[in-house]
Amino acid sequence: MALELGRAGFKVVVLEKGPWYKKEEFVHDEILNSRRNFFMPLPWDEPHLWRAGPDKPYSRTNEAWTANCVGGGTVHMSGYFYRLKPIDFRLKSELGAIKGANIADWPITYDELAPFYDRAEEELGVSGNAVPHPFLEPRKKNYPMPPLSEHPVSLEIDKACKSLGFHSIPTARGITSTAYKGRSGCTYCTLCGSYGCENDAKSSTLASLIPQAIATGNVEVRPRCMAVEITVDQKSGVAKSVVYLDPDGVRQEQAAKVVVVSATAVESARLLLNSQSARYPGGLANNNGLVGKNLLFSSFGQSKATFRVSKQKATHPWLETTAPFVNRSLQDFYVMPDNRFGFRKGGTLGFMWAHPNPIFAAVGLARKGEPGVFGKALKDKLREYRDSKILEFEIYGEFLPTDDTNVTVDGKVKDKYGNPVAAITIKRHPMDFVMTRFLVERGEEVLAAMKPEKLDRVGTAGETTILQGGTCRFGKDELTSVLNKDCRAHSVKNLYVVDGSFMPTSGAVPFTLTIVANSFRVAQGLVERMKKGAT
Amino acid sequence: MTPDPDEATLAPLDDAPDELARRVFVQRLTFMGGGVVLLGNACKESPKPDAGAPLAAAPSRPQALTTSHLTFTNEDFAIVAAAAERVLPKDEDAGALDANVPEYIDRILQTKQLESMKNNFVPGVAALDRRTQRMFKVGFAGATPEQQDEVLTIFKNSPETSGEARWYEMLIVLTLEGFLGDPSYGGNRDGVGWTAIGFTLVDHTKADPGKGYDGKKQLEALRCGGGKGC
Numbered sequence: 001m002a003l004e005l006g007r008a009g010f011k012v013v014v015l016e017k018g019p020w021y022k023k024e025e026f027v028h029d030e031i032l033n034s035r036r037n038f039f040m041p042l043p044w045d046e047p048h049l050w051r052a053g054p055d056k057p058y059s060r061t062n063e064a065w066t067a068n069c070v071g072g073g074t075v076h077m078s079g080y081f082y083r084l085k086p087i088d089f090r091l092k093s094e095l096g097a098i099k100g101a102n103i104a105d106w107p108i109t110y111d112e113l114a115p116f117y118d119r120a121e122e123e124l125g126v127s128g129n130a131v132p133h134p135f136l137e138p139r140k141k142n143y144p145m146p147p148l149s150e151h152p153v154s155l156e157i158d159k160a161c162k163s164l165g166f167h168s169i170p171t172a173r174g175i176t177s178t179a180y181k182g183r184s185g186c187t188y189c190t191l192c193g194s195y196g197c198e199n200d201a202k203s204s205t206l207a208s209l210i211p212q213a214i215a216t217g218n219v220e221v222r223p224r225c226m227a228v229e230i231t232v233d234q235k236s237g238v239a240k241s242v243v244y245l246d247p248d249g250v251r252q253e254q255a256a257k258v259v260v261v262s263a264t265a266v267e268s269a270r271l272l273l274n275s276q277s278a279r280y281p282g283g284l285a286n287n288n289g290l291v292g293k294n295l296l297f298s299s300f301g302q303s304k305a306t307f308r309v310s311k312q313k314a315t316h317p318w319l320e321t322t323a324p325f326v327n328r329s330l331q332d333f334y335v336m337p338d339n340r341f342g343f344r345k346g347g348t349l350g351f352m353w354a355h356p357n358p359i360f361a362a363v364g365l366a367r368k369g370e371p372g373v374f375g376k377a378l379k380d381k382l383r384e385y386r387d388s389k390i391l392e393f394e395i396y397g398e399f400l401p402t403d404d405t406n407v408t409v410d411g412k413v414k415d416k417y418g419n420p421v422a423a424i425t426i427k428r429h430p431m432d433f434v435m436t437r438f439l440v441e442r443g444e445e446v447l448a449a450m451k452p453e454k455l456d457r458v459g460t461a462g463e464t465t466i467l468q469g470g471t472c473r474f475g476k477d478e479l480t481s482v483l484n485k486d487c488r489a490h491s492v493k494n495l496y497v498v499d500g501s502f503m504p505t506s507g508a509v510p511f512t513l514t515i516v517a518n519s520f521r522v523a524q525g526l527v528e529r530m531k532k533g534a535t
Numbered sequence: 536m537t538p539d540p541d542e543a544t545l546a547p548l549d550d551a552p553d554e555l556a557r558r559v560f561v562q563r564l565t566f567m568g569g570g571v572v573l574l575g576n577a578c579k580e581s582p583k584p585d586a587g588a589p590l591a592a593a594p595s596r597p598q599a600l601t602t603s604h605l606t607f608t609n610e611d612f613a614i615v616a617a618a619a620e621r622v623l624p625k626d627e628d629a630g631a632l633d634a635n636v637p638e639y640i641d642r643i644l645q646t647k648q649l650e651s652m653k654n655n656f657v658p659g660v661a662a663l664d665r666r667t668q669r670m671f672k673v674g675f676a677g678a679t680p681e682q683q684d685e686v687l688t689i690f691k692n693s694p695e696t697s698g699e700a701r702w703y704e705m706l707i708v709l710t711l712e713g714f715l716g717d718p719s720y721g722g723n724r725d726g727v728g729w730t731a732i733g734f735t736l737v738d739h740t741k742a743d744p745g746k747g748y749d750g751k752k753q754l755e756a757l758r759c760g761g762g763k764g765c
Contacts (some may be wrong), residue, residue, distance in 0.1 A: 028736070028743045029750045031716040036648050037757050038667050044651060174701050189740040198742035358715040358734040366622075368710065374622045375684060379731075383628065386733030 004523035006216035012315040018068030022224035026196030037150030041068040046415040049423035064465040071206025078193030079174030082509035086110035101400035104504040107485040120517040121420030124203040136516025158451035171327040174203035190324040256471040269407040269471035283491035292407035296470035300462035301436040307451035343435040347397030348509035354390035392442040393443040399506040400429035494535040613676040629727035639713030639722030659702035
């Protein structure tokens with residue numbers, strides 16, 4: 001948004017809660033990067049509240065935060081860049097209503113978003129290779145960069161899939177495989193997901209869009225400035241300014257002609273709900289009580305296959321190769337032809353190596369409680385791990401919106417600045433679990449065909465909370481949606497929301513590329529209107 | 536009365552296996568691979584004293600800090616060192632003491648981020664010692680490895696929300712951080728922990744911490760966002 005507005009000559013101020021990291025600050029230090037508040041706030045400073053259903057008690061967590069820094073979640077993402085499929089925009093029309101789930105068609109079609117997917121892939125920098133498969137979305141051209149080099153295991157996955165009648169496909173990545181627009185190509189350092197990239201090879205907005213936005217001369221980014229309220233003109237009802245805490249914790253106010261909110265679905269809902277006034281007593285743009293409702297994550301399931309290098313290298317010679325990227329996906333079960341397995345809308349399986357962070361791995365091996373081990377048993381597990389390669393898959397599955405999955409603000413619990421925190425209630429639709437289990441079982445068939453030493457199921461009923469959407473769904477009808485088709489609030493004519501909040505349904509791929517593509521779409525509309533003096 | 540959300544986490548988990556599995560791994564943020572698991576729940580509650588070992592009524596014992604330790608008394612330090620070595624005993628591979636794990640724990644508990652963990656962990660050391668005294672008429676540091684393992688196992692297997700179980704979890708996490716974290720924090724001496732687990736990625740790209748890197752300084756810089764108001 002800022003880039004496109006800046007290019008069009010409009011003055012933009014970007015308020016970012018977190019710091020503006022330089023690439024030199026991205027260090028391979030697991031304790032600093034992955035286990036403290038480098039990216040996420042500490043749960044006792046700025047908690048989220050989380051409960052598994054409206055009848056359950058809340059607990060404090062740092063769950064459902066994404067990175068607090070310039071570039072946000074794209075800084076630490078793995079960069080699995082998929083497009084939605086045409087059916088994702090018309091789920092209700094195509095598959096019919098689902099009892100207990102608030103699914104709705106999008107007010108736009110795939111064809112309307114497709115040019116902006118092209119644009120987002122081009123501007124961010126995506127590497128990959130689009131190959132024909134049963135669920136390939138229509139696209140005009142291949143990715144801007146060729147695929148990254150892959151580990152030889154990728155070909156083994158291809159063989160296993162073929163033997164099962166599945167179509168393995170290359171996973172496109174938001175990572176440069178070659179020099180691209182002044183950025184260098186990936187150096188295959190292997191500590192990628194959950195870390196910032198020291199080479200600007202990861203296509204975060206920090207590395208790609210923001211420097212260009214600054215270069216327009218019209219965009220100012222203010223790091224460590226946390227928006228806490230959007231004020232409104234009580235008479236006209238339009239947004240007037242954003243109140244924020246500056247790096248010294250002092251309240252400041254930035255007046256604006258147009259306010260664009262993009263703080264993740266959970267935090268954007270919190271900001272709107274905390275922006276209460278006589279005109280909007282229930283929170284900004286919340287006239288119909290829908291802000292925060294229909295929260296979406298991505299349905300998650302996972303299994304892992306362990307191969308033992310010393311025992312299996314003769315039969316699995318690829319075990320002795322080290323290379324970070326697997327880049328294989330399965331979308332054969334994206335939509336099921338009928339309901340015989342208890343669901344129609346499925347999802348995507350992505351294959352990858354287990355993350356190499358050693359503390360994370362060891363804590364997982366040690367476990368706790370009755371199954372926990374220490375002493376020689378733990379040392380033996382560490383030795384076994386040393387001799388292993390662990391291939392895993394994860395599911396990005398449809399996450400059905402329900403009445404009891406939502407964000408509210410809890411005035412009784414405040415962050416260290418005194419602002420009411422986001423309170424998340426999550427009550428999943430049972431169909432999600434049926435679907436995820438089915439996908440996990442298919443993934444396990446692939447892993448089993450590769451003859452690992454062991455195959456472990458991690459789970460079939462999770463959610464990936466750094467993928468967020470739904471709290472301000474867009475739609476044609478202002479009674480059933482918060483935003484209009486342009487992602488502008490129905491009730492506040494100069495207020496936009498452009499993170500994942502607009503999504504009425506989750507789709508069954510990571511949301512990242514879709515959010516960026518939609519932002520380009522919304523920006524185009526806004527620029528056109530602003531050039532005519534409107535908002 | 537407002538329900539205290541911290542108390543809320545003490546509620547037992549749902550029995551349904553799927554629900555349990557879900558709650559376990561929603562905390563893992565697996566999409567990021569690296570797992571931004573902020574030390575689990577261990578840092579949230581004060582250890583809950585059990586009837587037999589009231590944590591509040593610690594027996595009188597020397598409390599003076601020495602110049603060599605930042606968090607622990609000499610006596611507590613010896614207990615932590617003995618416990619860490621039972622978690623990762625030396626065998627054909629390095630153990631916790633080889634990696635300087637006790638020093639790591641002593642230093643890392645001084646960081647702002649772990650302030651509440653320190654307040655929970657330190658009294659737990661005394662509780663471990665008292666439990667050992669009660670069972671074997673000897674302090675933890677002086678007990679045999681078999682006795683030490685027996686007490687640690689009791690802590691490990693205590694109810695999930697008990698102070699003992701949470702203290703055990705903190706011990707595991709801190710020991711593994713000290714064994715496998717960047718050596719600049721004081722543990723993982725000469726990278727012996729990385730050798731033991733076969734981690735070889737750090738040391739050949741420009742983002743790998745080089746000479747003079749000090750992770751703890753970086754942590755301190757995170758503590759307040761750097762503004763004048765800190």
